[in-house]
Amino acid sequence: MTKTISMPISIYALGGLGEVGKNMYCIENEETIIIIDCGVRFPGVEFPGIDYVVPDFTHLKNNRNKVKALFITHGHEDHIGGIPFLIQSLNIPVIYAPRLAAALIRNKMEESRMSDRLPLVEYIDDTVVNVDSFRVSFFRVTHSIPDSFGIVVDTPEGRIVSTGDFKVDLTPIGPDINLTKMAKLGQEGVDLLLSDSTNAENEGYTPSEKNVLDAIDDVFSKAAGRLIVSTFSSNISRIQQICEVAAKYNRKIVIIGRSMEKAMDISRSYGYIKIPDDMIIEPERIKDFKSNQIVIICTGSQGEPMAALSRIANGDHKDVHISPGDTVVFSSSAIPGNGIMIDHVVNQLTRCGADVVTNSTRIKTCLKII
Ligand SMILES: [Zn+2]
Known part of the structure; x- marks a missing residue:
C-alpha cells in the first residue's frame, strides 16, 4: 500500500x-x-x-x-x-x-x-x-x-x-x-x-471614523479663512467625510495632487463619494471665491517632498500660496519614520503664517487633535 x-x-x-x-x-x-x-x-x-x-x-x-x-x-x-x-x-x-x-x-x-x-x-x-x-x-x-x-x-x-x-x-x-x-x-x-497593525503597541482604542467626522466638523466651524486638508489619496473614507462637511459649510472643493485627483475620479464614478459637480472647482478658480468659501484637499500629509502640500509650503505651487489666516490640517497619522519630513513641512507652513492642525502632540504648533 x-x-x-x-x-x-x-x-x-x-x-x-x-x-x-x-x-x-x-x-x-x-x-x-x-x-x-x-x-x-x-x-x-x-x-x-x-x-x-x-x-x-x-x-x-x-x-x-x-x-x-x-x-x-x-x-x-x-x-x-x-x-x-x-x-x-x-x-x-x-x-x-x-x-x-x-x-x-x-x-x-x-x-x-x-x-x-x-x-x-x-x-x-x-x-x-x-x-x-x-x-x-x-x-x-x-x-x-x-x-x-x-x-x-x-x-x-x-x-x-x-x-x-x-x-x-x-x-x-x-x-x-x-x-x-x-x-x-x-x-x-x-x-x-x-494579523498585523500599525501602532499596535499603543494602548487604547482607535477612534471610530464617526469621531473623526465630528473633529473635521469642528475645524470647519472654527476656520475663518481658507482650509487646506491633507490626507492620503487612498483614504477614501476620510475624503468622503471632508467632502460632506465641505458641503455643509458651503465651501467649494479644490483637489490638488495627481493621486488625489485620480482617487476622487474613481470614487465618484463608482459612487463611493457623492458630491454634485458644481462643488468641485479647478485650482485656477480659487481667486474667484472668498477664502472662507474654499477647502483644498491635497496629498502630502506625510511630508513627502514632491507631494502637493510640500510644494504649497515651499511656495512652489502655481495656484496656491499660503497666507496668514489659512488653516492647514494634517488629517492622517504620521507613518513611523516620516516625522522629520512632516516637521519640515509644518515649520514651512507656520513660517508663512498658517495655523497648522495635526494629530500629534509632538508638534508644538498644533491647535487641536483631529
Ligand atoms: Zn490599508
Whole structure:
C-alpha cells in the first residue's frame, strides 16, 4: 500500500512584516502558491531618488508554474501598488479583488499600459474560490477605504486567516464589519491567524471614523479663512467625510495632487463619494471665491517632498500660496519614520503664517487633535 506524504504548508511574507508597506503573504504547498496582496512601500529620506520599494519576487519567479492566484484584501497602495511589477516579472493566472480595489488596479494597469494583461475578477462577501487544494473565502472588515476584506484559506492541513488591515469600527462610514462571520470562523477554529497593525503597541482604542467626522466638523466651524486638508489619496473614507462637511459649510472643493485627483475620479464614478459637480472647482478658480468659501484637499500629509502640500509650503505651487489666516490640517497619522519630513513641512507652513492642525502632540504648533 502506498502512503502519500503531503508537503507541509509554507507561509511566508515577501514584505510587510516589521515595516509599513509592500504587504505580500504567500501560501505554498507542493503544487500551488497563492499570494495575498502585492504592495509597494514609499521610501523615506533613506532612498533618495527612489519612487517605490517592491517585494523581492525571486522565489515566485523560480516557482512560476506553481503560482495560481493573487488575492487582494483592499485598495491601498501598500497592498496593490506592486501588481504592475509582479505581472512584469511572472504570469499571474488570476487576480481576485473587491470592487473598489479592482477599479484602482484597473486604473493603475491602464496607466502602465498593461490593462490587456489583467485577469481581474471581483469578489464579494459570499464568493468562494477553489485553487487546487486551497479553498478561499472572504469576510468584510472596516478600514479607511471601502471594500476591505479579510481572507480565509482552508487547506488540507488547516485553516489560515489573514485579516488584512482593519479596525473594529461600530459606526463606520460604509458597510459594517462582518463580526458574525468572524465569530463563526473563531468558533469553527483557526489554525493560523495572520494579523498585523500599525501602532499596535499603543494602548487604547482607535477612534471610530464617526469621531473623526465630528473633529473635521469642528475645524470647519472654527476656520475663518481658507482650509487646506491633507490626507492620503487612498483614504477614501476620510475624503468622503471632508467632502460632506465641505458641503455643509458651503465651501467649494479644490483637489490638488495627481493621486488625489485620480482617487476622487474613481470614487465618484463608482459612487463611493457623492458630491454634485458644481462643488468641485479647478485650482485656477480659487481667486474667484472668498477664502472662507474654499477647502483644498491635497496629498502630502506625510511630508513627502514632491507631494502637493510640500510644494504649497515651499511656495512652489502655481495656484496656491499660503497666507496668514489659512488653516492647514494634517488629517492622517504620521507613518513611523516620516516625522522629520512632516516637521519640515509644518515649520514651512507656520513660517508663512498658517495655523497648522495635526494629530500629534509632538508638534508644538498644533491647535487641536483631529
Ligand atoms: Zn490599508
